[in-house]
Amino acid sequence: MQKKHIDFIFQTLDKLYPNADTELKFSNDFQLVLAVVMSAQTTDKQVNKVTENLFKIIKTPQDVLNLWLEKLTKSISSINYYKNKAKHIFWLSKMLDENPWLLCPDLEELQKLPWVWIKTAKVVSYVLFGSKVIAADTHVHRVSNRLWLVNTKTPEKTSQTLEKIVPDKYKQIAHHTLILFGRYLCIARNPKCESCPFTQICEYKKSL
Ligand code: SF4
Known part of the structure; x- marks a missing residue:
């Protein structure tokens, strides 16, 4: 995995979702x-x-x-x-x-x-x-594969692979930004490729 590729993805996601956080509401x-x-x-x-x-x-x-x-x-x-x-x-x-x-x-x-x-x-x-872990749900699993960050069959494997390849400096934003990207842009069916900043590098888009 090229460092440049990872940098591009997470720097772009950070710009796209500068205040990424959990959408769950809680007070303690x-x-x-x-x-x-x-x-x-x-x-x-x-x-x-x-x-x-x-x-x-x-x-x-x-x-x-x-x-x-x-x-x-x-x-x-x-x-x-x-x-x-x-x-x-x-x-x-x-x-x-x-x-x-x-x-x-x-x-x-x-x-x-x-x-x-x-x-x-x-x-x-x-x-x-603030632990440096990256939990993978179906969104994180799907978009990580589409963006060629990982090539995995299960969310568990995606989580383990991301934790290995993503530098610590992006671990604070990785989980939330990948979820938001999967939830609102790179959705499972009919991803909104026309609004996506990753069209040039997306293997999935090329296969459509
Ligand atoms: S180009 Fe389309 S399929 Fe590829 S990452 Fe963007 S939204 Fe997802």
Whole structure:
């Protein structure tokens, strides 16, 4: 992978999305963990709709435990897999209430929490603690392949490869800018190539 190619991509993405950040709404670390857990197979917009009211009453793990599982399940019923997510949020809150130190930058510690797998752990560690990791969802996976940053079959492999090839100076922006680019420009079907700054280097566009 040419350094010039990587520099061009991330410098361009940085200009395109100078204030790139998570689109999930939260007001403390615990709420961010819950929002990320809820966002699996669900859009950030749907999660924000649910959390707009929920996070007025849930600010700590104890608040979740006080709410009861039935009420929590009902409150998040508009998102995918809400029954499972409610159960896991309940157990996650119980575990964090008893072991608050698990909410830390360490990926292994974070993964001890229910429903927190490697991708979720990386997002939490990156957003809350600025860790130099690059979580890959379907957007990051798709656009990284289209831009020829990686040549991978799975988001997990994309994440590992990006972490190896992307210099540390771009790791603070890589995850968020790639997501925004995939969400709004290089969308899965009908990417908006006419507005894209990468048409000259995009292998995918050339194959269309
Ligand atoms: S040219 Fe089109 S397919 Fe290629 S990166 Fe840009 S939007 Fe995506």
